[in-house]
Amino acid sequence: MISLLDYGAGNVRSLRNAIQALGFSITDIEKPSDILKAERLIFPGVGAFGAAMERLHRLGYVGPLKEYLAADRPFLGICIGLQSLFEGSEECPGVEGLGLIPGQIRRFDASHLSVPHMGWNDVRVERPSPLFAGYAGEKLYFVHSYRAEPSPENADWRLATTDYGAPFLSAVQRGQIAAVQFHPEKSGAAGLRLLRHFLAGDEAASMSDVGVSGADTRFAKRVIACLDVRTNDAGDLVVTKGDQYDVREAGEVRNLGKPVELAQRYYEEGADEVTFLNITAFRDFPLADQPMLEVLRRTSERVFVPLTIGGGIRSFTDANGVSYSALDVADEYFRSGADKVSIGSDAVYTVERYLERGGAKDGSSAIEQISEVYGAQAVVISIDPRRVYVETPEATRHFTVETATPGPNGERYCWFQCTVKGGREGRDVDAVELAKACQDLGAGEILLNSIDRDGTGAGFDHELIGAVRAAVSIPVIASSGAGCVEHFAEVFAATDVEAALAAGIFHRREVPIEAVKSYLREQGIEIRA
Structure with a gap:
């Protein structure tokens, strides 16, 4: 059972349509107990960190979601779905995240960058993952003003990074829990391929499948x-x-x-x-x-x-x-x-x-x-x-x-x-x-x-x-x-x-x-x- 945690933030219709276009059926999370019944859980979202966490608490989702994550069950977070895994965010000081990954989400430095980071960029995949099987450096769509910084404390989560001023975490994974900062449902064929890997439960990938390099990523016009x-x-x-x-x-x-x-x-x-x-x-x-x-x-x-x-x-x-x-x-x-x-x-x-x-x-x-x-x-x-x-x-x-x-x-x-x-x-x-x-x-x-x-x-x-x-x-x-x-x-x-x-x-x-x-x-x- 593929379940979508739709808590009312932003456009999730496109994600639902992408999943259906790939030939999969999906069930919406309608009450807290549905989270623990999910076999594969997707947590999408755009918007403000504080508004997202407030809605999760109001709907009673935080407890079951933490329990699901603690059990290392299949999970894909998208955008806010990645940021919420951290302890908190500069966007909303004092609002606690799910606390699974150590560290705070920080705002991009707008003194020399256009913020939000909005558009198409590459990712630098740094270790094997089924998610990125077949990835050949295609650009993926990002839209965010805040980012997760790589650090020694979150090194065991680090899957992929992207450069925008400085490197930030564009994908994290540990065990069966993964999250991406970009929007696969808005990233054309490359994003749909990544989404398919998660939906199908693909378990095998190697660095040769991924085609990674140490080169800087480049933001596109x-x-x-x-x-x-x-x-x-x-x-x-x-x-x-x-x-x-x-x-x-x-x-x-x-x-x-x-x-x-x-x-x-x-x-x-x-x-x-x-x-x-x-x-x-x-x-x-x-x-x-x-x-x-x-x-x-x-x-x-x-x-x-x-x-x-x-x-x-x-x-x-x-x-x-x-x-x-x-x-x-x-x-x-x-x-x-x-x-x-x-x-x-x-x-x-x-x-x-x-x-x-x-x-x-x-x-x-x-x-x-x-x-x-x-x-x-x-x-x-x-x-x-x-x-x-x-x-x-x-x-x-x-x-x-x-x-x-x-x-x-x-x-x-x-x-x-x-x-x-x-x-x-x-x-x-x-x-x-x-x-x-x-x-x-x-x-x-x-x-x-x-x-x-x-x-x-x-x-x-x-x-x-x-x-x-x-x-x-x-x-x-x-x-x-x-x-x-x-x-x-x-x-x-x-x-x-x-x-x-x-x-x-x-x-x-x-x-x-x-x-x-x-x-x-x-x-x-x-x-x-």
Whole structure:
């Protein structure tokens, strides 16, 4: 009996789908006594260490889980499932972990790294394990801000390490108890193979099966496919694309394909992530948005890389007067298959209030609430700025750049005004201050669009991207303007962002994802194969 310890933290639907796709059946842990009945137990999770431990205690799972582990019974922890095995975490001082492995979980040093560690990296397997049989150095997907450090005290648990600034434990194992920091269910074929080894109870592996080396691991740049999804005039859910956010062509909503089918195609072509932006009108009641939730559910059955959903992630009151928090909305999206949620206009309004309070946090925003429960890595901020030209930096209070593309009257400076309502309304907030404020509020990633470059094929706006990249220590995704493979290499070289996103050129097959990755590899840029 394979049992899943689903305690309500993050997206476990994708793990359940991966297990079923591999041909195995699974039973959910529904009460404490079920833990001791399990023959093989999987403990997944994303989010905050404290929230995870609190839920385990509230559900009465801690005692039986410790008893199961003490008996050295088959166990696989994933992400928080690894971190919870330690004594505690800097993320939540004073909260005790399961205490099986000595030591504390520490935060990555954000002074010279982007944190969270979000994306694809290798692992350095250091001793034989059935889990890594057949591993040939493929990259696996990580998303975490805290890590377990190798030490003499945990040396007998050390199975694999990964470099990000310094080595951290990416896999641990002693006896039949194992755990990994990466997400096998989000790591494509390599992750599914590792998961199969655990599910099948494979017992034989050697170092020659693993193909390990002493080389440093290398973090990869990500290529992300984005799908703008909305209903067309016939009421069908379609992928569309606008130029400067206008999605109509000859009076009709531009239809570039079906969301689930396109997402699966991009996964098969090598996309490192898939992002859905829900731009349809029924975002006003997102929990009643069954078509979009169904898109997520069906996509997570076929796509085993991270999924992000944006649109309607905010508090709201439905037509019956029932109020829902942003956390309620995010929870439903996570349970439907999303790994991250993207917040757009609501982030601008949140930052306006934050700035009015003098930069004080009050815990009321969607960013803070979701980050508190699911971790910073679950919250993406989608920024939609446009250029505002000025004669001199002194002409505005906003952060300006001296631009290589002067304004209509020869202005040599510009600032990047944030917009809301699909780019239709500008606000008195610039992209740099928005990104910095959202990082302070708990966001874990920035999706940086450009209204000026959207649909132009003229390349990414390096001046905008460089300004935001320099202002924050969380990962940044460059978006808007890609028209050829060279544009991806140029933005990575010029701005050092972690990822680049495109939509229309992928939908229309003008630039295949395989061509982008092939060119990046030729340019010496580290990518996932």
